[in-house]
Amino acid sequence: MTPPPLQPRPDAPLDAPLDAPLDAVAAFRAEDERFVHRLHAELEEFLDRQRAVLAGISADALPLLDAVAALSSGGKRLRARLCYWGWRAAGGDPEDPAVARAGAALELFQSAALIHDDVIDRSDTRRGAPSVHRRFEGLHAAESWQLDGPAFGVASAILAGDLCLSWSEQLFAAAAAQLPGAARARAVFDLMRSEVMVGQYLDVQGEVAGAGQDRAGAVQRALDVIRYKSAKYSVEHPVALGAALAGADEPALARCSAFALPLGEAFQLRDDVLGVFGDPATTGKPAGDDLREGKRTVLVGFVRRRGSEEQIAELEAALGSQDLDDDDVRRLRALITACGALQATEELIDALSGQAFAALDRLGAGPVPMAALRALATAAVRRAA
Amino acid sequence: MTPPPLQPRPDAPLDAPLDAPLDAVAAFRAEDERFVHRLHAELEEFLDRQRAVLAGISADALPLLDAVAALSSGGKRLRARLCYWGWRAAGGDPEDPAVARAGAALELFQSAALIHDDVIDRSDTRRGAPSVHRRFEGLHAAESWQLDGPAFGVASAILAGDLCLSWSEQLFAAAAAQLPGAARARAVFDLMRSEVMVGQYLDVQGEVAGAGQDRAGAVQRALDVIRYKSAKYSVEHPVALGAALAGADEPALARCSAFALPLGEAFQLRDDVLGVFGDPATTGKPAGDDLREGKRTVLVGFVRRRGSEEQIAELEAALGSQDLDDDDVRRLRALITACGALQATEELIDALSGQAFAALDRLGAGPVPMAALRALATAAVRRAA
Numbered sequence: 001m002t003p004p005p006l007q008p009r010p011d012a013p014l015d016a017p018l019d020a021p022l023d024a025v026a027a028f029r030a031e032d033e034r035f036v037h038r039l040h041a042e043l044e045e046f047l048d049r050q051r052a053v054l055a056g057i058s059a060d061a062l063p064l065l066d067a068v069a070a071l072s073s074g075g076k077r078l079r080a081r082l083c084y085w086g087w088r089a090a091g092g093d094p095e096d097p098a099v100a101r102a103g104a105a106l107e108l109f110q111s112a113a114l115i116h117d118d119v120i121d122r123s124d125t126r127r128g129a130p131s132v133h134r135r136f137e138g139l140h141a142a143e144s145w146q147l148d149g150p151a152f153g154v155a156s157a158i159l160a161g162d163l164c165l166s167w168s169e170q171l172f173a174a175a176a177a178q179l180p181g182a183a184r185a186r187a188v189f190d191l192m193r194s195e196v197m198v199g200q201y202l203d204v205q206g207e208v209a210g211a212g213q214d215r216a217g218a219v220q221r222a223l224d225v226i227r228y229k230s231a232k233y234s235v236e237h238p239v240a241l242g243a244a245l246a247g248a249d250e251p252a253l254a255r256c257s258a259f260a261l262p263l264g265e266a267f268q269l270r271d272d273v274l275g276v277f278g279d280p281a282t283t284g285k286p287a288g289d290d291l292r293e294g295k296r297t298v299l300v301g302f303v304r305r306r307g308s309e310e311q312i313a314e315l316e317a318a319l320g321s322q323d324l325d326d327d328d329v330r331r332l333r334a335l336i337t338a339c340g341a342l343q344a345t346e347e348l349i350d351a352l353s354g355q356a357f358a359a360l361d362r363l364g365a366g367p368v369p370m371a372a373l374r375a376l377a378t379a380a381v382r383r384a385a
Numbered sequence: 386m387t388p389p390p391l392q393p394r395p396d397a398p399l400d401a402p403l404d405a406p407l408d409a410v411a412a413f414r415a416e417d418e419r420f421v422h423r424l425h426a427e428l429e430e431f432l433d434r435q436r437a438v439l440a441g442i443s444a445d446a447l448p449l450l451d452a453v454a455a456l457s458s459g460g461k462r463l464r465a466r467l468c469y470w471g472w473r474a475a476g477g478d479p480e481d482p483a484v485a486r487a488g489a490a491l492e493l494f495q496s497a498a499l500i501h502d503d504v505i506d507r508s509d510t511r512r513g514a515p516s517v518h519r520r521f522e523g524l525h526a527a528e529s530w531q532l533d534g535p536a537f538g539v540a541s542a543i544l545a546g547d548l549c550l551s552w553s554e555q556l557f558a559a560a561a562a563q564l565p566g567a568a569r570a571r572a573v574f575d576l577m578r579s580e581v582m583v584g585q586y587l588d589v590q591g592e593v594a595g596a597g598q599d600r601a602g603a604v605q606r607a608l609d610v611i612r613y614k615s616a617k618y619s620v621e622h623p624v625a626l627g628a629a630l631a632g633a634d635e636p637a638l639a640r641c642s643a644f645a646l647p648l649g650e651a652f653q654l655r656d657d658v659l660g661v662f663g664d665p666a667t668t669g670k671p672a673g674d675d676l677r678e679g680k681r682t683v684l685v686g687f688v689r690r691r692g693s694e695e696q697i698a699e700l701e702a703a704l705g706s707q708d709l710d711d712d713d714v715r716r717l718r719a720l721i722t723a724c725g726a727l728q729a730t731e732e733l734i735d736a737l738s739g740q741a742f743a744a745l746d747r748l749g750a751g752p753v754p755m756a757a758l759r760a761l762a763t764a765a766v767r768r769a770a
Contacts, residue, residue, distance in 0.1 A: 057583050159585055224443060
């Protein structure tokens with residue numbers, strides 16, 4: 001099935017102004033809010049239907065649904081909103097229910113990834129609440145069940161994530177079914193899933209293999225991980241998915257990627273900085289969690305490239321230690337700052353952001369989608385949580 | 386999209402003979418073999434394409450592909466073959482590549498379920514080889530990587546299972562895309578995934594909560610678990626999926642279920658008997674593994690209903706102990722036999738098989754699909770591995 005090539009709508013000037021007019025900003029805000037409202041309704045309706053399916057099997061199964069619903073009720077909806085604005089930039093109808101459904105599919109995919117990621121990273125909290133495996137461990141304790149509570153928590157979280165992953169795809173298939181861009185969107189969706197799982201594997205593989213690998217390549221390997229684990233999945237693919245569903249052709253999708261991929265890389269680098277320097281009160285995760293997990297981030301790569309032998313040895317000894325306390329984290333923060341690794345990372349964020357915003361100017365969408373993508377991009381790279 | 390109602394082909398008598406003529410048996414064997422050959426080609430071609438995708442990201446990611454490919458090269462192909470014969474019973478064209486693709490999707494779904502199941506059950510082996518998490522733990526050791534090898538194994542297996550689950554769906558979507566029965570088949574596929582994950586959750590939940598639950602309901606709860614975790618997914622849904630893809634209508638799908646659901650229950654009960662009484666040399670799993678995992682099977686349910694207080698207490702004390710040795714397993718086998726639980730389970734297998742074979746006689750398909758389904762059904766309930 002080859003979708004028809006899509007041209008920008010007549011009201012979408014190819015040279016959108018660098019600064020969107022104020023009425024475009026106001027219009028995008030109202031429209032963005034309306035979309036998030038429809039997204040929530042779509043998610044809620046879908047999960048209500050699944051609740052009925054699970055209740056029909058056994059009331060004992062409902063904690064699975066509750067865990068997915070609780071996790072999926074939070075978050076900034078970044079991926080769904082990027083999908084919506086990619087759809088709108090490619091001329092999609094704001095009222096078409098398919099785009100809210102596709103956005104809900106992305107949110108459930110994100111939930112599935114978070115549930116399994118938290119098992120892998122042994123994270124106790126997520127979005128300020130217990131992670132899903134901890135939630136089920138808590139259920140085990142509250143019900144005074146037998147045998148191994150933490151193992152029950154992990155087993156339940158693996159299954160909840162699997163369920164969520166299936167549901168995500170079920171929603172995506174329903175969203176795409178009636179659209180002319182279904183085949184191209186399906187290709188984006190399939191690639192997105194493979195790439196994020198491979199990226200996560202490279203991340204954990206880097207944690208165990210990284211110390212033995214050459215120092216010169218450390219920054220590049222870390223950049224590869226964030227490209228596949230995060231940048232493509234959190235930003236590039238959502239924008240491309242929305243545009244493809246609206247019928248965008250390959251050149252239009254390439255213009256989306258030129259904007260969204262460097263933006264996604266800047267987004268994840270910001271995440272890496274927050275993973276070491278972020279305030280637990282705003283991030284909802286313990287201070288320095290990435291150090292405790294032994295993540296081979298770009299920050300760590302820059303220390304290995306720029307630090308003294310003593311600094312590198314100190315960081316290597318600490319990376320992956322589950323028992324780092326607040327003082328250790330403070331000491332490592334000072335080390336990462338002193339050797340210039342923090343500044344080098346911030347400079348990279350700036351360079352990638354600059355690239356993204358320049359490509360955005362060449363996207364050639366209407367003033368309202370342009371204002372929206374600019375605002376989402378700014379929030380993604382300047383955030384504190 | 387409402388598929389056209391499907392009628393049996395003119396050459397398919399509504400009253401198929403109880404014993405298929407010998408030429409039908411020979412014809413099904415040749416056709417079954419041809420299908421398995423095409424199934425393997427489809428799987429291989431798909432995995433080769435995914436290998437190229439992964440290699441394009443990083444050569445370090447290839448162990449994920451290798452693990453999935455190794456696991457998916459084995460097995461009896463029961464689900465794919467049931468899907469094929471469901472398709473044929475509903476009048477599907479033997480040469481249509483879509484059915485081999487759908488079969489490959491089921492095989493990858495099975496691989497995904499096995500990978501995560503082995504993590505959950507802490508199983509060391511699968512199909513006579515190390516389970517996927519053990520395989521990655523072995524890679525960690527072979528490469529002398531740092532940090533926690535078992536944790537790396539579990540993380541990798543979670544991600545390999547996720548990848549496999551996504552690939553399964555990707556293949557299913559490709560198979561269904563061009564078929565008139567796509568919408569009804571999609572409903573079967575979606576329900577199958579939810580039900581098996583919920584069934585697995587009820588299984589692990591039963592392991593931790595079961596001892597505290599009432600004895601009278603133990604057999605019924607165990608039957609609920611096998612219905613959702615196994616019977617529907619291993620037998621009923623594959624047959625229904627094939628028939629739906631071929632365009633079967635709801636009454637035809639109901640006739641498939643009347644045959645395939647009791648057959649699936651008998652199949653899983655046979656599995657439960659083998660999980661305690663099976664020979665490790667033929668099952669590829671350690672003797673008495675289900676006891677060590679604390680599975681609340683129908684066998685256990687019958688002991689709780691029929692055993693003496695001493696027998697029940699002895700079994701309860703042993704269930705879920707990781708350190709049961711061969712003598713313990715022999716003792717527990719004798720207990721399960723002595724109190725009549727084994728015989729009660731065998732009688733249930735016989736009753737369900739009888740129900741299945743009677744419904745098969747009413748399926749009203751052609752002589753070749755009838756001979757095939759009869760042979761697969763017989764193998765499913767009489768097997769030793």
